[in-house]
Amino acid sequence: MKKIDIITAHNISIDYDAATVMNRGVAKFLDLLIIFVYAFISYLIIASVFASTYNWRTGEIPEIVIIMLVIFELPIVFYSVIMEYFLKGQTVGKMAMGIRVVKINGENANFNDYAMRWAFNLVDFWVSGGAVAALFISTTDKGQRLGDILAQTAVVKNNPDQVYSIRDILNIKDRTKHEPTYLGVSKFTDEDMILIKNAITRVKKYPNEPHKELVRELAKKAAEELNLEEVPQKKLTFLKTLLQDYIVLTR
Structure with missing residues (x-):
């Protein structure tokens, strides 16, 4: 293809x-x-x-x-x-x-x-x-x-031949190997997590300012939804943690 x-x-x-x-x-x-x-x-x-x-x-x-x-x-x-x-x-x-x-x-x-x-x-x-x-x-x-x-x-x-669910996107540890940090992440949807995963992939492949800004905006929005007092300083790590937490809590 x-x-x-x-x-x-x-x-x-x-x-x-x-x-x-x-x-x-x-x-x-x-x-x-x-x-x-x-x-x-x-x-x-x-x-x-x-x-x-x-x-x-x-x-x-x-x-x-x-x-x-x-x-x-x-x-x-x-x-x-x-x-x-x-x-x-x-x-x-x-x-x-x-x-x-x-x-x-x-x-x-x-x-x-x-x-x-x-x-x-x-x-x-x-x-x-x-x-x-x-x-x-x-x-x-x-x-x-x-x-x-x-x-x-x-x-x-318009649509790819292969459609992946959030569980296919990332090989996440189970709960015995990963203890969730943000329990409120379960309120998010699979689509939210796919968006976050795509943003992480993009910024790694194309580390330019627009993609970095997207990561910052997603981290800020996620922190607001989780009612965090402030956005974690390491935003990319924060988003990766959210992905892991989401899979562990919803699988």
């Missing part, structure tokens, strides 16, 4: 699982299916409404029919760019597959980014039958097709 490490504008690192060729292929198929159904219904409506205006003798198509066909075809042509722009990086197919488009520099993707990806659909999919897209997605570090590379985007999974 390819990992995409995105550094936000605040220098915070976020890890994503890159969408696979299969993920993106199925999403594309679903989108094409939606487009086909829309086109079929649209043409049926136009044919039924304007059938009486068709000149069977000359074979000429009235201008109003041509105009209506163009209008109805616009959503088909611009489907992906419109959907990704209004659904924040997703089409219906991407939503169904749990994937979305993100900027690799941590910024929010804008219309120009989605338009660039849409423009290179011609090369990535239509001309090559998807071969160019599959080749680039399989061989690039971030699983990017040509349109993604030029737009500085990537397609990622």
